[in-house]
Amino acid sequence: MIDRDAVRDFYDEYYTALDDGRFEEWPAFFTEDCLYRVIARENYEAGYTLSTMYGESRGMLIDRVMGMTRTQMFAPRYYRRFPGPLRFVARDGDSVHVRQNLLVVQTLIDRKTEIVLSAACHDVLVSEAGQPRLRERIVVFDSEMIPNTFIYPA
Amino acid sequence: MIDRDAVRDFYDEYYTALDDGRFEEWPAFFTEDCLYRVIARENYEAGYTLSTMYGESRGMLIDRVMGMTRTQMFAPRYYRRFPGPLRFVARDGDSVHVRQNLLVVQTLIDRKTEIVLSAACHDVLVSEAGQPRLRERIVVFDSEMIPNTFIYPA
Amino acid sequence: MIDRDAVRDFYDEYYTALDDGRFEEWPAFFTEDCLYRVIARENYEAGYTLSTMYGESRGMLIDRVMGMTRTQMFAPRYYRRFPGPLRFVARDGDSVHVRQNLLVVQTLIDRKTEIVLSAACHDVLVSEAGQPRLRERIVVFDSEMIPNTFIYPA
Amino acid sequence: MNSINHTWPADGMGRVPYWVYSDPDIYAAEMERIWYGPHWAYCGLEAEIPKVGDFKTTTIGERPVIVTRSGPDEISVVENRCAHRGFKFCQVRKGNAKDLLCPYHQWNYSLRGDLQGAAFRRGVRGQGGMPADFDPKDHGLRKLRVAAVNGVVWATFSDDTPDFREYLGERFWQHYTRVYDGRKLEVLGYNRQHIKGNWKLMQENIKDPYHASLLHVFFVTFGLFRADQKSATEVDQTGRHGILISRRGQQEVNDVTSTMRTFRGDIKLADPRILDAVKEYPDEDAIQIMTLFPSVVLQSNLNSLSTRHIVPTGPGSFDFHWTHWGYADDTPEMRQRRMRQANLFGPAGLVSADDGEAIEMCQQGFAHSTDESAVVMMGGRETESVEHMVTEVAIRGMYRYWRETMGL
Amino acid sequence: MNSINHTWPADGMGRVPYWVYSDPDIYAAEMERIWYGPHWAYCGLEAEIPKVGDFKTTTIGERPVIVTRSGPDEISVVENRCAHRGFKFCQVRKGNAKDLLCPYHQWNYSLRGDLQGAAFRRGVRGQGGMPADFDPKDHGLRKLRVAAVNGVVWATFSDDTPDFREYLGERFWQHYTRVYDGRKLEVLGYNRQHIKGNWKLMQENIKDPYHASLLHVFFVTFGLFRADQKSATEVDQTGRHGILISRRGQQEVNDVTSTMRTFRGDIKLADPRILDAVKEYPDEDAIQIMTLFPSVVLQSNLNSLSTRHIVPTGPGSFDFHWTHWGYADDTPEMRQRRMRQANLFGPAGLVSADDGEAIEMCQQGFAHSTDESAVVMMGGRETESVEHMVTEVAIRGMYRYWRETMGL
Amino acid sequence: MNSINHTWPADGMGRVPYWVYSDPDIYAAEMERIWYGPHWAYCGLEAEIPKVGDFKTTTIGERPVIVTRSGPDEISVVENRCAHRGFKFCQVRKGNAKDLLCPYHQWNYSLRGDLQGAAFRRGVRGQGGMPADFDPKDHGLRKLRVAAVNGVVWATFSDDTPDFREYLGERFWQHYTRVYDGRKLEVLGYNRQHIKGNWKLMQENIKDPYHASLLHVFFVTFGLFRADQKSATEVDQTGRHGILISRRGQQEVNDVTSTMRTFRGDIKLADPRILDAVKEYPDEDAIQIMTLFPSVVLQSNLNSLSTRHIVPTGPGSFDFHWTHWGYADDTPEMRQRRMRQANLFGPAGLVSADDGEAIEMCQQGFAHSTDESAVVMMGGRETESVEHMVTEVAIRGMYRYWRETMGL
Numbered sequence A, B, C: 001m002i003d004r005d006a007v008r009d010f011y012d013e014y015y016t017a018l019d020d021g022r023f024e025e026w027p028a029f030f031t032e033d034c035l036y037r038v039i040a041r042e043n044y045e046a047g048y049t050l051s052t053m054y055g056e057s058r059g060m061l062i063d064r065v066m067g068m069t070r071t072q073m074f075a076p077r078y079y080r081r082f083p084g085p086l087r088f089v090a091r092d093g094d095s096v097h098v099r100q101n102l103l104v105v106q107t108l109i110d111r112k113t114e115i116v117l118s119a120a121c122h123d124v125l126v127s128e129a130g131q132p133r134l135r136e137r138i139v140v141f142d143s144e145m146i147p148n149t150f151i152y153p154a
Numbered sequence D, E, F: 001m002n003s004i005n006h007t008w009p010a011d012g013m014g015r016v017p018y019w020v021y022s023d024p025d026i027y028a029a030e031m032e033r034i035w036y037g038p039h040w041a042y043c044g045l046e047a048e049i050p051k052v053g054d055f056k057t058t059t060i061g062e063r064p065v066i067v068t069r070s071g072p073d074e075i076s077v078v079e080n081r082c083a084h085r086g087f088k089f090c091q092v093r094k095g096n097a098k099d100l101l102c103p104y105h106q107w108n109y110s111l112r113g114d115l116q117g118a119a120f121r122r123g124v125r126g127q128g129g130m131p132a133d134f135d136p137k138d139h140g141l142r143k144l145r146v147a148a149v150n151g152v153v154w155a156t157f158s159d160d161t162p163d164f165r166e167y168l169g170e171r172f173w174q175h176y177t178r179v180y181d182g183r184k185l186e187v188l189g190y191n192r193q194h195i196k197g198n199w200k201l202m203q204e205n206i207k208d209p210y211h212a213s214l215l216h217v218f219f220v221t222f223g224l225f226r227a228d229q230k231s232a233t234e235v236d237q238t239g240r241h242g243i244l245i246s247r248r249g250q251q252e253v254n255d256v257t258s259t260m261r262t263f264r265g266d267i268k269l270a271d272p273r274i275l276d277a278v279k280e281y282p283d284e285d286a287i288q289i290m291t292l293f294p295s296v297v298l299q300s301n302l303n304s305l306s307t308r309h310i311v312p313t314g315p316g317s318f319d320f321h322w323t324h325w326g327y328a329d330d331t332p333e334m335r336q337r338r339m340r341q342a343n344l345f346g347p348a349g350l351v352s353a354d355d356g357e358a359i360e361m362c363q364q365g366f367a368h369s370t371d372e373s374a375v376v377m378m379g380g381r382e383t384e385s386v387e388h389m390v391t392e393v394a395i396r397g398m399y400r401y402w403r404e405t406m407g408l
């Protein structure tokens, strides 16, 4: 049974790791067999499965980090994540369904800070070895017209 | 006596209902005899009562939803609400005075996400049938120059 | 020993005082002998000590408020602060190390609301006379290209 | 305007070419000939600056100005641009001051705009200072001509502007004084919108009663505004001003509603107080909305009274400032009533939000087809006042005048 | 275009001057001569509007249009601009309707764009209405010519545009029908990017296979796209269209990789399913990416199929709309595979993100040196198709055609 | 510049017309004639790139450049625009590299900007490659002339620029070398502001000592800068450079303060360490602020040392980059002192924030009255150096030079 404080601490760790750019730690927040989607709201609501960022295993998340850090070419930028209040939607068995808004702002060199993502996150957490982990995270974003690229995970 | 957790859960429900566009549920978050204002900070501070959105009964909120959903003509858009920390200001008798910042961002089709409202909410909650309800909600917004229209409630 | 609720309440007071423009109250949130920095991320990460706003005593914060309110010339504006979740990083002895993201938006007359600061705050709180106080607050901002001026403290 | 080479469509009165809404040269010429030309521009209400020394800032065309109560019975309007190096020195919306001080070098002006002092003008201990030929009389703020008429303040940059009553014409003077009858006014509050459309689209929107009975479902449904009501659409002699007058009708289904796809016969109000309007003028009119060219809309709609100030910010956008007001002697009930009815107007107005959106949708629609033109022949091609609202006559009137003024 | 005074660099075919990417007069001329000229523009997929009454909105050049299923076997494309006063009346991305209604004054059009009704056209109870000479036939929406070809919808503003197959030319018609072979298509979803670069940079990026084997480390590293693979770069007769064809190679180290600084021999995938592509066409090609001038990129890359629609929004920016699709009869596995591979594309694509960034970096680099020019002489100065990818031939082809069309 | 038709006001030296701050044609001509013309532009400090291979990116006018330590005693400045297709390939603020590599097609340049390699230049396995006449010598990065003078790096696009010392003139060379005396410098950190005003307003602001003793209440109040102090305002021979020199005074009330409305006699500091300045140069001057035309302000104010780099971003805005520095051999106390005093400067500076705001307020004030002009006759109409600060002489000097250079 995962309690509120554990979930709160989990997300504190999750967002801090991303804000700090410790991307190599990111996949470990998920279960080995997981589902991760960053998907446009128009797709999500139309029942389309096409995602802007997608992973169906921790391995794919590891590959995303590798691709991002070792193969992609992009202008340097900062992302900062502003999650809204955590809402507990449901519990089934040992899993917790959590929902939360997320605002991601980006800053490029000498440019003003802008909103890159306004989204709702639909997550499912399970407990592994006493630790909460994400079995599923669906980030549904309103901001369908992306300012060029979306590089770092949400 | 309404406790912190109840208030927190109340606002989670409140904002989720609005973000999801379940507007028909919105009036029920208020008492039958209530006061709702979305008012520009310049008016609020000058002691002017003129509000941009106004309701003095649950009925008027029901009419606002009807007008918005069945009579108004506007471009499709998403609103997403990012409330700040809840602050408990005072308690008198069975009512709780709560204050909270609110950032509302909007996304129009093919446009970048922008801030439509930056505000402070001054609320009074009472308990009705074991449920917290808003007897009063004053949303005082800094963003006085509105990007054309303000459609959905805050 | 400062507990979570005390820290939460402390920041509620802190940000509300600033949002309301009660700047004269601001220095009292710090210990007499304190360190306050608002510093660009590029400086912070390069190990440069140069800060955009700086104080090494409560007195200097008092002088900042005096300068801001009685000597500086600037266009009227509203700032509103949207702190992210509070994260407890460490405790040593009677001090608590807290970290928190901070989004500050500003609104100038007849202009649209814009982001003026996207930052991470690294704070150290101690207890003085039963009250938590900031012994250190380092606001590291991503938004290095400031829209002209940064007037009010974060 | 040699840089402008456009020709008006053949069907002169029945058409408006889309280049009038987006060409930057046209816009620049409008600023000179219309906004800074022989026209009275809206500045605000006297009630906003009741005491001597009170001032407010506003904008005429694109130029910032300051409106001051420079004497018990005197109001002055000066440009908000320091005569020294152009500083927009007054940055607040409102205030009270003994004089106007520019912080950059402390040039100091009277409330009428005369330069009273310039720091170090005679130097410091014999050093520096202004040259001998520097005459403060040559360095005041630019002063505008002012007319304060029954509580409303007007100003103009031009010496050729006729006096205000003449500018309105007798007929419109009557309409104007129906609402602005000399009683003291009281400000209830403001609403402000930034609208991404050409400023003339706002004028057209109000000059066009025909849309109101079709677009505004809320109005139509509750019989507040319908084409089958007794009404009139008037245009002044010059064509530039317009007014739309309408009596209130019922929420009835009849031959006309059947032609309105947007009529919602089934809708009822849970709290009808929003529509509980009372008669407050001698006549039977429920609505009188006047467009005073080029800068303002004067609304008396049910019991909701407001001025709507147009401030162009480029060919494709303008700021729209609403000042909601009442009479100083209103009862608390009446004040409350005006407040309640304000739900229909402003950026969240159950009725007015439609207009702000409509204007942006027009600009979006024609912005990239500037060789095409709008059709404005509802009610014919004439520009004379009519006793109904099924017409675009007031739009035709405005463009008749606009073409004369712009020499196009 | 008398306002344009630029001269092309001496080394005609080997150079592209930077003023083509930023001059507003050039951009305006491109709109007229290219986007609204004799060219077929991408509108979408038939699968997006399967049922009669279905419609979608999109943009050609800068003009908003509506694509409707106006009959069981008929698709219409009309401008999204009301014939009355220019209102962009259709504001949703998609929908289904019996007719097209403008909310402003309820002019009502058939799905083909013919005006069917205009509220109050005959007035209300004898008042107002349109003049006698008002003929609905003269007031329909602007209609575009339409071609629906094997599931893709194309439209053109010009009467001079040759029919679609001729527009492609035989060779490209073959390429086109390889993927668009008449089978029913199915939409998988959309991606949208706003890119701050001139629209032609997107065309160049895809017409340039040479960058792909150097910039895209992910591609190169996993042998998906490498200069040492069997490949071809084809240009159509006119020079405006291009296609890049490539077979898949291995993740091997050889003489070529040694020349690639970005090859990462040590990288392995933790979950290789992202690259588990299967052969689905008769030929051996792993990649075929076609640029149909001026508006779209048609991608068949591994099993990832998409159309990438270019919508210019000024000289220095464009919107880029991706429609990812599959065949209606795809197995669940295949659908899943296309989804997975989509990780390589779009705004977060492990490969495509590089291109969006590259385009902005080019615009940033040359924007303030418009007298300078780009070098496009890789593979010579010719504009004929070649059997390899070490070439900028397709870029040269496009500018050969562009200069003819622009008269520069 | 045939597109520019403006005439300078009659009172030549005493006036500056407002069109110089907003006309896009004027701005374009300034880029060519001033920023890319015979002038030395600020690039940074040698201390930012101490080791061979160190580089930093910056901007001259609107063009991105890279400053590299290309040899132990050599600094190179090259345009940050790939010679192939214009890619701004260096995107980080700082770094260290063996060579400069463009990721798009891996053209590779030496730290001096010479093309060293272009991927596939000779093709791949006999296919493609550059034509025979492709000579790497013709395809290097654009190189600028460089001058590294006592720790500061300068560059120019023009061959006609005189050497740096001559560019300053003997008198200003003395001022320059007072602070930049050959000692090693150390970077303390950066501040960056985007200011919505024309770039020349920043030059004027610093060239205008007269405002400082009136606008900056903090300065005035604490006697850091007052019109009654011993001071000087110097202009170089050409008029383009200026310097303001001032001794520190006391917080005393006297005949001069009485003329200053902004003097606050009652204010005391709770922690005066912010003002605890120490003498560090032979002379008695507390403040020397130099404007080196067109690109930079060199500040020595109390113990706060900084360069303030102007980067125009259009007629109505510029970026302002502050580099705060100290001497490498500063004691910890001195370093701490400079840090503390930095509270007075930058975007949050108790003094400098006033200036950023003032510049925007000027642009706002005159932007829509471009036929009007500023008055700059404080201290007369001459352009010679004076022994006081009650003057606008340095502004007059700049416009004298500007008009020569612009041919206006």
Ligand code: FES
Binding pocket: D082, D083, D084, D085, D086, D087, D089, D102, D103, D104, D105, D106, D107
């Ligand atoms: S600009 Fe106003 S006093 Fe100098």
Ligand code: FES
Binding pocket: E082, E083, E084, E085, E086, E087, E089, E102, E103, E104, E105, E106, E107
């Ligand atoms: S604008 Fe479409 S009906 Fe009037």
Ligand code: FES
Binding pocket: F082, F083, F084, F085, F086, F087, F089, F102, F103, F104, F105, F106, F107
């Ligand atoms: S653009 Fe730099 S290598 Fe091609």
Ligand SMILES: [Fe+3]
Binding pocket: D205, D211, D212, D216, D352, D355
């Ligand atoms: Fe209307």
Ligand SMILES: [Fe+3]
Binding pocket: E205, E211, E212, E216, E355
């Ligand atoms: Fe590519």
Ligand SMILES: [Fe+3]
Binding pocket: F205, F211, F212, F216, F352, F355
């Ligand atoms: Fe200053």
